Amino acid sequence: MKHQATPYLTFNGNAKEALDYYKQIFHGDVINLQTFGEAEFETPKEMDERVMHAQFKKDALFFMVSDSITDQSVKTGSHIALVIECDSADEIQTYYDRLKEDGNVLMELQDTFWGAIYAKVKDPYGITWDLNYTKE
Incomplete structure (x- = not known):
């Protein structure tokens, strides 16, 4: 493998809020944020402002983030x-x-x-x- 695995965090519609929180904690940067509304494929209108993909970087800390397409489909907790x-x-x-x-x-x-x-x-x-x- 070229480098270590990159953690990917999926949220139930609050990915932007979580990214803002992580910016406050680690003083890093959100990069390459794209919403479902900006994507070149059709999604429900209520998904337009949700995060399709984003990256967070602070020095060597790097992870990716998105919102789930359906509400409450993600079980957060001890799995990561x-x-x-x-x-x-x-x-x-x-x-x-x-x-x-x-x-x-x-x-x-x-x-x-x-x-x-x-x-x-x-x-x-x-x-x-x-x-x-x-x-x-």
């Missing part, structure tokens, strides 16, 4: 977790503080037996984020 390898103790603390504000802490930020600082937080959109900083 995204691991963020942080560069410093300050960075992991920053992301942890931002995520826990509106999220649900599954594992408090703490020193681990594997020589890292680690936390697990589920965000308001049902996505679980594993934050890891391997200490020197």
Whole structure:
């Protein structure tokens, strides 16, 4: 394989809201956003403003996002977790503080037996984020 797998997150009509949230958390950029209304194939009118495809990028963090075509067809939760390898103790603390504000802490930020600082937080959109900083 050329590079690691890219996570793809699918939402039930709130992908734009989720992308705005991730911009606040990670201070990254939404790139290549296209709505169903901009696509060159026919979809129901109520889909026009929903995200057909978008990409999110912040340094090495990269994932793709879309809305489901039908309401409530996506089951969010424990079926996906995204691991963020942080560069410093300050960075992991920053992301942890931002995520826990509106999220649900599954594992408090703490020193681990594997020589890292680690936390697990589920965000308001049902996505679980594993934050890891391997200490020197």
